[in-house]
Amino acid sequence: MKLILLGAPGAGKGTQADILCKELNIPTISTGNILRAAIKNGTPVGMQAEAYMKAGKLVPDEIIIDIIHDRVAEADCAEGYILDGVPRTIAQAEALEKAGIVFDDVISIEISDETIMERMTGRRVCEHCGTSYHLVAVPPKTPGVCDKCGGKLVQRHDDEPETVKHRLEVYHKETEPLKDFYAKRGLLKSVENQPTVAATSQAILHALGR
Numbered sequence: 320m321k322l323i324l325l326g327a328p329g330a331g332k333g334t335q336a337d338i339l340c341k342e343l344n345i346p347t348i349s350t351g352n353i354l355r356a357a358i359k360n361g362t363p364v365g366m367q368a369e370a371y372m373k374a375g376k377l378v379p380d381e382i383i384i385d386i387i388h389d390r391v392a393e394a395d396c397a398e399g400y401i402l403d404g405v406p407r408t409i410a411q412a413e414a415l416e417k418a419g420i421v422f423d424d425v426i427s428i429e430i431s432d433e434t435i436m437e438r439m440t441g442r443r444v445c446e447h448c449g450t451s452y453h454l455v456a457v458p459p460k461t462p463g464v465c466d467k468c469g470g471k472l473v474q475r476h477d478d479e480p481e482t483v484k485h486r487l488e489v490y491h492k493e494t495e496p497l498k499d500f501y502a503k504r505g506l507l508k509s510v511e512n513q514p515t516v517a518a519t520s521q522a523i524l525h526a527l528g529r
């Protein structure tokens with residue numbers, strides 16, 4: 320199964336991708352996590368991407384398209400995968416089509432900008448594995464420590480309110496048109512964000528017919 324998760328920054332794509340990959344037994348590909356790891360490791364891609372990410376801008380399409388081509392060719396993607404945070408522009412979506420990749424479903428998580436602005440102040444992420452938590456809604460078992468790998472939980476640089484506002488503007492301008500792109504192909508399923516992570520997962524699984 321090949322699935323795309325669309326949604327604004329902070330909509331809960333990463334949180335849901337983590338749950339769905341266990342449920343569907345396929346890997347998640349998060350370009351945000353791949354880029355953050357590249358920055359941490361000081362790779363050429365990381366050095367190119369860093370300034371864009373800090374400013375809440377999109378990383379150029381060529382870089383993203385190369386990352387995705389390489390990642391989907393890996394052995395663990397043979398039975399399918401979940402794309403989290405990609406495609407993010409029409410050019411990226413067209414590149415995936417050109418590569419002959421056929422998706423089964425595109426889920427768009429719908430949530431207001433106001434809810435996102437409130438949420439982002441409480442988000443903490445594992446600096447090692449990238450898992451997302453929330454101080455109130457999704458707390459770790461031990462404060463400041465990742466349940467999965469024991470890594471340290473930190474606030475992301477791009478979660479500053481001014482940067483989040485900019486990321487939302489970029490989302491509405493560059494990424495939201497993808498809803499129409501995939502609706503025209505009969506693939507789009509819109510799911511309203513729910514007050515809890517579990518309820519949102521249920522709504523997504525229902526939309527996927529599971």
Ligand code: AP5
Pocket residue numbers: 326327328329330331332333334335350351352354371372373375376377378379383403404405406407408411438439441442443451452453454456457477486512513514515516517519
């Ligand atoms: P990326 O890492 O992809 O960030 P994003 O899309 O902006 O999304 P986030 O990771 O911020 O949020 P999310 O939707 O995963 O929400 P989460 O599950 O954490 O990208 C970062 C940057 O990299 C971009 O700005 C860009 O520069 C670059 N980039 C990446 N991909 C790119 C691409 N394809 N093209 C170009 N540039 C690219 O949840 C948010 C919070 O809410 C958490 O605290 C969570 O615990 C909580 N939460 C989740 N669900 C619920 C719920 N139902 N109820 C209550 N709380 C909840």
